[in-house]
Amino acid sequence: MASALESGGKNTGKLSLAGDQNNVDTVNKQGNRANKRRINEAHILQAAESIFAERGYLGATTAAIAEAADLPKANVHYYFGTKKALYQAVLDNILTLWLEPMQDIREDADPATALTAYIREKMRYTRERPSASKVFANELLHGAVHLQNHLETDLKDLVEEKARVLTSWIEKGRIKPVDPVHLFFLIWASTQTYADFDVQIAAVLGKNKIGKKEFSTAEDTIVQMILATCGLVPDNSVLNQDK
Amino acid sequence: MASALESGGKNTGKLSLAGDQNNVDTVNKQGNRANKRRINEAHILQAAESIFAERGYLGATTAAIAEAADLPKANVHYYFGTKKALYQAVLDNILTLWLEPMQDIREDADPATALTAYIREKMRYTRERPSASKVFANELLHGAVHLQNHLETDLKDLVEEKARVLTSWIEKGRIKPVDPVHLFFLIWASTQTYADFDVQIAAVLGKNKIGKKEFSTAEDTIVQMILATCGLVPDNSVLNQDK
């Protein structure tokens, strides 16, 4: 399949950020190219994320993405070349979002505080970016062929680094012994399930969709579970954002 | 789309189970129709589960399923009519498997024993039927349009019944207070993640695939976590099947 770069006129090296045309009228009217490009690309990426989440990579059609972005299909191809390249772009954005919250788990932090904050951050992502979570889940579910390198390098390294933090906490008796890597797996599974499998959860709860109250209960239950697993008591300074 | 019944000659009401031809030779040579039908249908269902797991409902092709079943495509359509009907058949089988293990959570059981057994049973399903787990996950991920009724009736009723068991355990002080319904969500998420997102887990563990040892650690970690959440001590009479 063609590479993203052999398509359209994208990436010509120009950086004319508003240039000298930065009076309000011109900018508001999206009078310059770079601006319009940014807006269109963002629209397409957002539409693509939503369609890929709904139907998966193979099930999604560029026509559906174009319609969701309110642009002609040929325009979508002009900006991103191929469906695969567009999917990669969506996926790269998501992976960045996905890795971010882990950074705050540090040796010098308080275990209960850091773990609680990590869970609450993961739940914020679940609430605010359910489509992103679903695209990522779908990619993993079908073998992560568009993500394999990242998993085996970026993700693996990051998890190993953070697992060492947990191990050191265990050695110092700050948390009870528990397999640190598997603890991460279980935090991911627990938080993401509320985005990825929301229909199942909503159905069991007898709701049309998961509401604020249910997200709040979910979040508290997960925190309770992970802290109990580590033999910790709650840190109430890290607030549940749904309350 | 056409209903499954308007296709082929399936379901003619005949029940000629081996009839009077039940000498060994005849049966071994699959000499009778009902037998061959059963075998072919099973092959197709198995192939379909595997292909649907790999590619999702929309991404799967009847040609790929036929090839995996080592049958001509027209034959697959002869047996199951449409792709949708075949998918429904696969899904119905899976839902049965999925609901089964929950039955053993009963009021009169020992909480630690029952919860441990439930987790170990769920992990057995994860290890032995990863494709089934993936098909189910994929269906939920994309809105459960082929499963909605079951979720809102069968599953909801069963979970509510079993949640009442947990509630009664809580009231009697046999386990610590925890939201029973969300506890189920977290057990499902924790156990299924090792099937659905196996590539991610394998990548982080630096393995090609999750091995016996890792499954064993996973299982023990989940049991440890759920029991800690419920304020219970391990019941070592329920053995980890991977050890």
Place this chain on the structure above:
DNA sequence: TTATTTCTTGACCAATTGGTCAGGTTTCAT
């Protein structure tokens, strides 16, 4: 203004896909 580059899009195409069907083969009941 004018030349150049970038952007836009309707129309089109080759490949794939779910599904059909006719005509032949096998199995079964009588």
Place this chain on the structure above:
DNA sequence: ATGAAACCTGACCAATTGGTCAAGAAATAA
């Protein structure tokens, strides 16, 4: 043995899909 029912499958078809393209519009640079 024989007719009927069930089974099998190569060949085919209409619909969908990812992707292309040419011709024009719009923005920018000279």
